[in-house]
Amino acid sequence: MSPSALKPSTRLRRRLLLGLASVALASPLALQAQTASQLIRIGAPDFGVAGKPSPGGGLLAIVHHNKWLEEEFAKDGVKIEWNFFRGAGPAVAEALAAKQLDLVSLGDLASVLHKSRGLPTRFLLPAGRDSNSYLATAPGVEIKSWADLKGKKVAVLKGTAYQRPFDNLLASAGLGEKDLKLINMDWPGSKAAVVAGQVDATFGGADLFILKDKGVSIPLSTKGRGPGFTISSGLLATEDFVQNQPQLTQRVVRQLVRAAHWASQESNREALIKLYSDNSGSPQAVFRNDLEGENLNARYSPLVDEDFIANYQGVLDDGLKLGLVRKGFEVRNWFEPRFVQQALKELKLEQQWKARDAQGKVK
Structure with missing residues (x-):
């Protein structure tokens, strides 16, 4: 019997079956599009010693030491590639400009400096606040x-x-x-x-x-000198990575927020110091001195709040004034707080940290 001789109901059923088969074939392709990046390339300044490359002390160090990103993506076959740069922020930014990295951890001036020069980045979340020099x-x-x-x-x-x-x-x-x-x-x-x-x-x-x-x-x-003398850092992603891999971006941010929650617990202070030391090769005294008297919950808050945005506006303003930065940009539009907000909901941590206003006061 020719296809034209089939009854309308039979033809309809065949079209439906063909349609379902097409969806079945297309679904893996759609999934592949969402996880097309089989490699997530992360870059950070190298603060390690004695041949132990490390991002030093901060949220990325916690995730790196515990291999939380590797565990998160193992079931999907997505690999994590860590790149640590002795040349610090300038070297990280150079690799970013060459499209060799997807995510980077940078201190405030380096990230502002290279954003002002046109590097297409999105600021995902704080990785550490108000550290001293x-x-x-x-x-x-x-x-x-x-x-x-x-x-x-x-x-x-x-x-x-x-x-x-x-x-x-x-x-x-x-x-x-x-x-x-x-x-x-x-x-x-x-x-x-x-x-x-x-x-x-x-x-x-x-x-x-x-x-x-x-x-x-x-x-x-710089201890006790206040804003303008401390350093903050953050996790940034390329615009391409955020746009093309939003699900992967969300999962990375969730692990960083998980690290922020652990680091914010006063009961984990000694464990945190030991982790930083083990991961970097530096003595525990280095991190104990740095964290002495610090409020861990405030230091490791992942919130993209008005206080943090004002901090980076201050970095840009000082950079322009000091001649370190040549061109300004809209600082507020640089930030992508939606990933942190979603992670807080998923981890049920909405009440862990209090947002601060531009003057640093709790709202």
């Missing part, structure tokens, strides 16, 4: 105030988040970069240089405490 001085060098840096040879890795508080500290003492012999040097190089007395001082993170047993002193820090 420290000045390490070479053996025999006496520095008691920021004003004492005048004429001194000081190493600072330019283009990283540390440059902004350093320049602000100089300004508070009536100085500028031209009043110093400023040397642009990466972290491993600057540590070796200050120990050897090749520079008078270097400015950086809490990892400088590992140099104290080599005769290096830590006379000054």
Whole structure:
């Protein structure tokens, strides 16, 4: 019997069966489109020592150490690729511009600087708030105030988040970069240089405490100086990754919020310090000194609130004023808070953190 001789009801049933078969064939293709990225490439500055690449201390370090992303995506065959850069923020941004990364963790100035230069990123969530910086001085060098840096040879890795508080500290003492012999040097190089007395001082993170047993002193820090002197960081994604892989983006953010919840518990303080130490190779004293007196729930809040947005607006404003950033942009439009909001609902953590206003007060 020819197809044209089939009764209308028979033809209809055949069309329905063919349609269902088409859907069955198309469904794996649709699923493949959602998980087309079989590799999620993550980049971060390398804060590890002794041959242990690490993002240092922050939410990404927790996820990295516990392999939560690997566990999350194992069933889908999606691999996680970690890339750690000794060149810090500038090197991460360079790889991002070359489309070699999907997600990056960057300090505030580096992320603002490269956004202003047109890098197509979306800011997903804070990875750490209001961390402090420290000045390490070479053996025999006496520095008691920021004003004492005048004429001194000081190493600072330019283009990283540390440059902004350093320049602000100089300004508070009536100085500028031209009043110093400023040397642009990466972290491993600057540590070796200050120990050897090749520079008078270097400015950086809490990892400088590992140099104290080599005769290096830590006379000054940004602790207690308030906004403009601390550093925040965040997880950013390329616009392509967010647009093409929203489900993968959501799952990554959920694991970061999970890490934020764990880190925010005061009962986990010692476990957190140990994790950072084990993951980075730095002594526990490095992180214990940095977290001393800190409110963990505030420091690790993943909320994209008015306080955090105002912080980054301040970074942009200071960058423009100090000549570190040449072009402004709409800071608020950069953020994608929907992923954090969804993660908070999924993990039932809506009440864990309190949003703060632009003045830092709890709403």
